[in-house]
Amino acid sequence: MQIQDFFRYTFNGIRAQRLRSFLTTLGIAVGIGAVVLLTSLGEGLHRFVLAEFTQFGTNLIAINPGKVTTHGVSGALLSNVRPLTIEDTAILKQLPQILDVVSVVQGNGAIKAGGRQRRATIYGVDASAARVWKFAVAAGRFLPDDPPRSARSFVVLGSKVRQELFGSNQALGMRIRIGGELFRVIGSMESKGQMLGFDLDDAVYIPAAKAMALFNRESLMEIDLLHTAGSSSSVVAEKVRKALQARHGKEDFTITTQEKMLEILGGVLNTLTIAVGALGGISLLVGGVGILTIMSITVNERTGEIGLLRAMGVEQSQILTLFLGEAVLLAAIGGLAGLGLGVGGSWLFSLAVPALPAHISWTYVASAELLAAFVGLLAGVLPARRAARLHPVEALRAE
Amino acid sequence: MISLQNIERIFQVGDEEVHALRDVSMTATDGDHIAIMGPSGSGKSSLLNILGLLDRPDTGSYELDGVKVSELDEKEQARIRRHKIGFVFQFFHLVPRLTAFDNIALPLMLAGMKQDERQARVTAALAAFGLGNRAQHRPDQLSGGQRQRVAIARATIMQPSVILADEPTGNLDRNSGIEVVEILEELNRQGITLIMVTHDPELGRRAQRQILMVDGRIEREAEG
Ligand SMILES: Nc1ncnc2c1ncn2[C@@H]1O[C@H](COP(=O)(O)OP(=O)(O)OP(=O)(O)O)[C@@H](O)[C@H]1O
Numbered sequence: 001m002q003i004q005d006f007f008r009y010t011f012n013g014i015r016a017q018r019l020r021s022f023l024t025t026l027g028i029a030v031g032i033g034a035v036v037l038l039t040s041l042g043e044g045l046h047r048f049v050l051a052e053f054t055q056f057g058t059n060l061i062a063i064n065p066g067k068v069t070t071h072g073v074s075g076a077l078l079s080n081v082r083p084l085t086i087e088d089t090a091i092l093k094q095l096p097q098i099l100d101v102v103s104v105v106q107g108n109g110a111i112k113a114g115g116r117q118r119r120a121t122i123y124g125v126d127a128s129a130a131r132v133w134k135f136a137v138a139a140g141r142f143l144p145d146d147p148p149r150s151a152r153s154f155v156v157l158g159s160k161v162r163q164e165l166f167g168s169n170q171a172l173g174m175r176i177r178i179g180g181e182l183f184r185v186i187g188s189m190e191s192k193g194q195m196l197g198f199d200l201d202d203a204v205y206i207p208a209a210k211a212m213a214l215f216n217r218e219s220l221m222e223i224d225l226l227h228t229a230g231s232s233s234s235v236v237a238e239k240v241r242k243a244l245q246a247r248h249g250k251e252d253f254t255i256t257t258q259e260k261m262l263e264i265l266g267g268v269l270n271t272l273t274i275a276v277g278a279l280g281g282i283s284l285l286v287g288g289v290g291i292l293t294i295m296s297i298t299v300n301e302r303t304g305e306i307g308l309l310r311a312m313g314v315e316q317s318q319i320l321t322l323f324l325g326e327a328v329l330l331a332a333i334g335g336l337a338g339l340g341l342g343v344g345g346s347w348l349f350s351l352a353v354p355a356l357p358a359h360i361s362w363t364y365v366a367s368a369e370l371l372a373a374f375v376g377l378l379a380g381v382l383p384a385r386r387a388a389r390l391h392p393v394e395a396l397r398a399e
Numbered sequence: 400m401i402s403l404q405n406i407e408r409i410f411q412v413g414d415e416e417v418h419a420l421r422d423v424s425m426t427a428t429d430g431d432h433i434a435i436m437g438p439s440g441s442g443k444s445s446l447l448n449i450l451g452l453l454d455r456p457d458t459g460s461y462e463l464d465g466v467k468v469s470e471l472d473e474k475e476q477a478r479i480r481r482h483k484i485g486f487v488f489q490f491f492h493l494v495p496r497l498t499a500f501d502n503i504a505l506p507l508m509l510a511g512m513k514q515d516e517r518q519a520r521v522t523a524a525l526a527a528f529g530l531g532n533r534a535q536h537r538p539d540q541l542s543g544g545q546r547q548r549v550a551i552a553r554a555t556i557m558q559p560s561v562i563l564a565d566e567p568t569g570n571l572d573r574n575s576g577i578e579v580v581e582i583l584e585e586l587n588r589q590g591i592t593l594i595m596v597t598h599d600p601e602l603g604r605r606a607q608r609q610i611l612m613v614d615g616r617i618e619r620e621a622e623g
């Protein structure tokens with residue numbers, strides 16, 4: 001049988017039952033559409049989240065007090081934990097391959113300027129924060145490199161706070177009140193946008209020691225390190241661990257490298273994408289059952305035709321191929337329609353929610369189409385085998 | 400050349416054995432015209448199915464053109480059906496969604512002949528069977544006689560040496576029936592062996608040999 005005749009004959013069978021074939025195809029189309037749409041959203045989310053995290057750069061290491069053990073008990077709960085201090089920061093800065101170190105204290109508070117007041121996030125940091133977090137100064141300058149313990153009362157405003165407190169007026173050089181203490185504005189930052197719900201623009205930046213005093217804290221909440229681009233995060237992290245352990249006597253802190261975090265995050269997001277893809281796969285399974293049902297009915301209805309084909313000298317294997325071909329063709333047509341649905345759907349989604357653009361992964365698309373054909377093949381096997389095994393005399397009698 | 404030797408065909412129905420064919424032996428030389436007659440249930444169709452390699456005898460042997468076809472496997476039997484045997488059925492067995500043209504072309508297409516080569520042959524067949532203006536009609540747009548002519552055109556398009564017809568006029572009115580039989584007889588005159596099951600004594604008498612079956616046996620044979 002010529003290949004074009006094979007397609008013509010199988011397609012003819014599908015076309016002869018328009019409504020039924022359309023509905024069966026729709027079942028597969030919805031399945032494939034769901035797989036493509038959901039994986040596109042998953043992939044889009046993946047890229048979005050990774051972009052959010054990497055906007056601070058990828059050579060970051062964060063140190064937090066307390067040790068998360070495998071039992072999940074945080075050492076920070078125990079009284080004999082030595083907190084992270086400004087002195088720790090100074091020591092870490094001495095290490096090779098470390099470019100910059102930032103002490104971090106964070107909290108909320110009221111900020112008053114003139115008659116206006118706003119509650120915002122207050123970050124206690126060092127002069128190096130702008131470099132480590134890749135922050136750009138819009139006006140004035142960032143915090144000066146004062147000795148940490150005796151830093152002057154300067155404040156740098158996030159773009160939103162600046163806008164809310166001063167509007168179009170000059171902010172530089174003004175005095176504002178943060179938690180009852182006076183600070184002089186020496187700069188304001190460019191907008192950095194949100195990072196996973198934290199508005200970095202609705203914040204002010206003051207020296208770490210001042211923030212500790214403000215929040216009545218003895219210790220830092222975090223130390224961030226920026227290491228050289230060429231060095232491995234894990235090697236640097238190991239050196240940091242040794243240095244801190246030597247000072248603290250034991251490992252009562254947790255080191256998180258950006259690399260490791262991205263790796264874990266990437267893994268989680270991949271799992272998420274696969275999970276939603278599998279969810280779509282379930283509807284594909286339902287579509288497959290639809291093909292199985294329709295092909296069984298088709299074989300029943302065309303029993304006489306099968307008998308005729310056998311009488312005309314068609315071999316059993318060719319009967320099998322013909323009916324398998326019909327099932328696969330049904331599924332493949334559905335798959336193509338589903339691709340249209342999925343791609344169109346993610347395009348619409350991107351229009352509706354531009355902040356979270358869906359990303360069509362062609363690997364997923366190709367595997368979805370292959371999956372559709374495979375589902376058709378699988379669903380077609382049973383009915384096609386039944387067709388091929390019919391006794392020609394019995395089959396001829398069916399009409 | 401067809402030769403059946405001591406064919407038995409037994410169907411198991413529950414715990415009962417139905418002897419559809421009992422010790423049937425017959426021969427047919429090329430170009431024979433044979434009518435198989437007999438009461439309902441006497442085994443006429445069973446005999447035709449075995450002759451057409453659609454069914455296997457339980458015992459006995461079947462030789463076609465010097466080949467012991469009863470011993471061939473399914474694939475080889477299919478090849479023989481394809482090239483040597485044409486079937487004509489009481490209920491036509493046309494594919495309803497295909498046109499007259501495509502129904503006739505079906506055996507050529509399934510055998511792998513290219514579309515442009517099929518064209519001339521099928522067009523000629525349509526003309527020969529008086530269906531020239533019915534090529535693009537589907538079976539439900541044809542009369543019974545026309546349908547059977549399409550079926551005969553299909554059965555002969557591969558130029559078989561034998562035509563097996565099981566009550567080909569059973570579903571037709573008298574005139575269409577005679578028309579169909581005349582077509583089959585014309586094919587027989589051209590050299591095709593024609594073996595036809597019929598209930599109609601008048602049609603039976605037109606055959607050169609009549610085989611009467613009763614209860615699975617060949618009761619007698621008459622030359623006419
Ligand atoms: N598949 C089968 N299973 C069981 N019994 C069968 C089967 N096929 C045929 N028979 C039996 O074999 C016998 C012969 O049947 P067959 O169809 O050959 O008769 P027939 O002469 O063609 O009858 P009719 O003129 O009614 O077509 C009958 O008794 C029938 O019941």
Ligand SMILES: [Mg+2]
Binds near residue numbers: 443444445565
């Ligand atoms: Mg019969």
